[in-house]
Amino acid sequence: MKKKYHIITLGCQMNERDSETLAGFLEERGYEKAAPASSPGGVFDGADSADILILNTCSVRENADNRFFGLLGRAKHIKERRPETIVAVCGCMMQQQHIVDQIRGSYGWVDMVFGTHNIHEFPRLLENVASESEKAYRVLGAREEIVEDLPAKRAYGYKAFVNIMFGCNNFCTYCIVPYTRGREQSRRPEDILREVEGLAAAGTKEVMLLGQNVNSYRGAGADGTAVDFPALIRMLDGVDGLARLRFMTSHPKDLSDGLVEAFARCRTLCPSIHLPVQAGSNAVLARMNRRYTREAYMALVEKLRAARPGIAVTTDLIVGFPGETDADFADTMDLIERVRFDAAFTFLYSPRQGTPAATYEDQVPEEVKHARFNRMVERLNEITLEINRGYVGRTLPVLIEGPDKARRTGLTGRTETNKLVNILAGDGDAGCASGAGSAGSVQPGDIRDVRITDVNTFSFTGELA
Ligand code: SF4
Incomplete structure (x- = not known):
């Protein structure tokens, strides 16, 4: 009988893509996905019968630590019932030394810990644990190199995530990613093209290009010249069989005229962009270290809409960043009115340990944050509905x-x-x-x-x- 695996993935599409790689490694080694249990158990559905249970963690969202340790508590029950189950934890939370130390100290029954930079070492770590019953901890401070041609068990046939770069250089003051995922590294354009061609040949219609900030992609071409993001889009636009190209995420400060032009010209590039603005106040944007102004953001959206009429613009917004005044919040509401987003992911600011903003003293009281948040979400939803009504009959x-x-x-x-x-x-x-x-x-x-x-x-x- 085949051994079974169960992977719980938290967080963003980059984590989903990493989980596809882990599943690919396991299937190459004769494992199969554990079947869901007859009584649904949420994210643990199927975990009871797994020979290996993997928690792929995220450190970005509010209460990420609490959620992770809550899940670890449930994993412990499974380990107690079936001690032979290998429990592995990975993902960007494991790039934080204090978390790894906590696991070593208080969760000694966890068999494997590895970070986002060590995915390619998973088979070796698994072998150590499975054959020698050793614990395996492998967490690198920085990605040493991009390892190509890892296996993948893709979650979908018709669409696929394709990493084009890893890490981030931006150090927004609220964000932990540059500390966990490290500095930017771009894949070579030829490697990305080969992957997308392979996917399209196998029937994938839609590819989502992934990176923390795809706009600063800069891959080394075969002749040694640098290929930027618009050039990469143009290269992929010609792939036979590919119908739709999307990307995520896009930093406004690096969105070039070349990308705007790609929206006008490229056959496969979908008329949709996720362009996180985070706040509508220049003072707050400066404290966030976003390095653009509200005026520059609105001008970008205008350019995109001129180049590709009907383009859907979605965003991220953080409410209650330290120091946010009523006037700052009014600026955010004003920007929402002017831009009219198709949709928005909205977040109540919460301090992430290890980021500069967590040390700012002028934290906004919770009740103020919540009141602003509710007002903002209500208005965003009204605008979304107004935009959506324009689709009826089309x-x-x-x-x-x-x-x-x-x-x-x-x-x-x-x-x-x-x-x-x-x-x-x-x-x-x-x-x-x-x-x-x-x-x-x-x-x-x-x-x-x-x-x-x-x-x-x-x-x-x-x-x-
Ligand atoms: S651009 Fe800013 S918010 Fe996005 S991953 Fe980098 S530091 Fe975090």
Whole structure:
């Protein structure tokens, strides 16, 4: 019988991509994914039968430490019931020495600890633990090199995440990433092209390019010249079979005219951009070390909308950054009115140990933060709904993702602007995409015209045109 693995992934798409690599290594070694249990257990669903349980952690979000140690407590119950289960913890939280020390000191039953820079060493660490019953701790301070051609068990067939760079040089004062993921390193453009060509040849329709700040991508071309991000996009735009290209995340200070032009010219580049603004007050932006002004941000959005009319702009916003006054918050609300975001990820500021902002003394009282947050989210949602209403009656190409699990009938998919569409089953033409499918059925990865019949804040309803 095959050995089983269960991976719990917290955080961003880069972590999801790392988990695909870990799954790839395990499947190469004869493991298979543990089947979900009959009684659903949330993220631990299936973990009870696993021979190896991996927690891939994130250090970015609020209360990340609490969440991680809560999950570790549940992992301990599994280890007590099945001591032979290997428990591994990895991800960017394991790039923090005080966390690793805490695990060594108080969670001695954890078998493996490794950081984001050591993924390629996972097979060797696993072998040590499995064969010698040794604990394996391997956490590098900095990524030594980018290791290519690691295996991957991709989570989806129709879309894929592709890392183009690792790390970040920006040191926004609230963010732990530069300390955990290290300095920027770009993959070679030829390696990225080869990966995307391979994915497209295998049927992937949509590729999401990943990096903490893709706009500062600078890869070494075969002839030694540097390839920047717009040049990389143009290179990938020509890949046969690729229908959609997206990227994440994009720092406004590094968004070049070349990228704006790529939105106007490139066939596959979707009209959608996630451009985190974080705050609408110049004083707060300066304290965050974002190195752009509200005026520069709004000018960028104007350029993007001129180059690609209808482009969807989404953002991140932090409320209650230290020192944020009522006037600063009013500036953020004003920016929201002017830009009119398609959607926003909103965060209450919370101090991350090890970042400069955590030491700022003028922390905003919790009740003030919450009141501002609620006001802001309410207005953002109203604007999203107003924008979404403009889609009703339009027929749009939708990339089919799979069956609509919530409604148990029909399909779900995404527009080019990345809006989620629930497609109602009708006359037997939608609702048969569970995997096997029948001749003429709609399959995940198909791009079909869908007429939008209704919208709400978070999704659309439509029917196949
Ligand atoms: S750009 Fe700023 S917020 Fe983004 S990862 Fe780098 S330091 Fe963090």
